Amino acid sequence: MADKAPHPNPLPHGERESGAHSVSDAPDNAMPLTSPRGGEVGPQGRVRGEGAETRGPILDVAGVAKTFVLHLREGARLPVVSGAGFDLYPGECVALGGPSGAGKSSLLKMVYGNYRIDAGHIRVRDGGEVVDVASTAPRRLMKLRATTMGYVSQFLRVIPRVSALDVVAEPLVGDGVSREEALATAGALLARLNLPERLWSLPPATFSGGEQQRVNIARGLIAHRPLLLMDEPTASLDAANRQVVIGLIEEKKQAGVAILGIFHDAEVREAVCDRVIDVTDFARAA
Template identity: 60%
Template sequence: MTAPLLSVEGVAKSFTMHLLGGLTLPVVENVRFELHPGECVVLGGPSGVGKSSILRMIYGNYAVDRGSILVRDAVDGQMRDLGAGDPRTVLRLRERSIGYVSQFLRAVPRASALEVVADPLVRLGVPREAASQRAAAMLRRLNLPDALFDLPPATFSGGEKQRVNIARGFLTDHPILLLDEPTASLDAANRDVVVAMIREKLADGVAILGIFHDEPVRAAVATRILDVSAFSARKAA
């Protein structure tokens, strides 16, 4: 087997409820797994068990209480501990190594859909015109009308916003891609498009970690199901 792109070891996470006298709410403990090129590992288990929290820790949105999240740096091939919480490491890994499609698009005010999608490529040094052309092709593949390209996504429907979100996340060549219910607000035709896009990423050796509550999508893309219930701190409490 090829070397892992992601190695999670002994990770624990809890939240402190400051408005409730500092009450500590445990979420997960002893999370451990590896993610290899060409795998689509799906986080399974009931709602509230900690699936989205695991994704957010791996992307650096949430700090970990303990444990390590080792991510292979796409620039020099070294494993770096994102879980240590160093902001420079988090930004470095997001730039080249880890892509993320969240449940909801957080668009820059007044930026057009085309600008939102092209922005990650522009940040990587791709000329703006070339980035815009690639962004437009991706939006057309996701059946977003050309008439919407120059409009801000804040004016779009939920499904249209999510297609912009997916286009932005899939446009780059990050070796690791995190997906948090990407097809939740899509119709059947666009779900099929996203399934095909995921399969293409896997064929290119991208490692995908995702949450899919849509059973047909999960069945179509998963190479392995990881039951997060095994890591539930609340269950153990």
């Protein structure tokens, strides 16, 4: 395990947790920026939005460096990135590219705040404020995740005895939508993702990999979050369901959502991504 420290919230879908984030009480940078608005999944499972405010990046990463320190391996050091920097604008989808081990997943987890960074900043625009994920207080990071920054991993964190429909609906209920409406929206989204209706009332623990991934995608996309981090969202899906996910991502972009993701599938990447950031450039410098 690498440098382990308490962090405000585990990765949402059962990711391994090491190199965890440590946060200070440093104040957030206040900047007079507006946030993207609108965007939700409608009754037909379509993502709709009011359009987006497009001034300025929603994510600004600069000078980020990270070395894993393996305390259980006599302090062995594994530099992963150095001088990493890029911007992400509302309505665009950007892929983190590079070969296996280049640091793509690690960088995504740094942006989400699960991995502490050694240098640099990771600023996310949140309404009229800008929050530096790297230095903000845990409580503020949790708030940022609740309203602005979503994470869709390839694995579903199964909650015992909770039905697939409730798992998917939960983020909407958390946003204040009535349970009835949230369940209807969840059903529409699951139908669109071709999850057989007979499975909706069952807990997803026994579902196939592809079925679990579709529940996970539905849960990750059901509520409006202006910034979405996606780690191989189509890894276990067949061609038909990959197309559905491509459509959902396109609708999110139309609604002004900014997406940073890892898309190993070339067809999906070419369909949805506006540009690719080669993480090798940052790994080489580390």
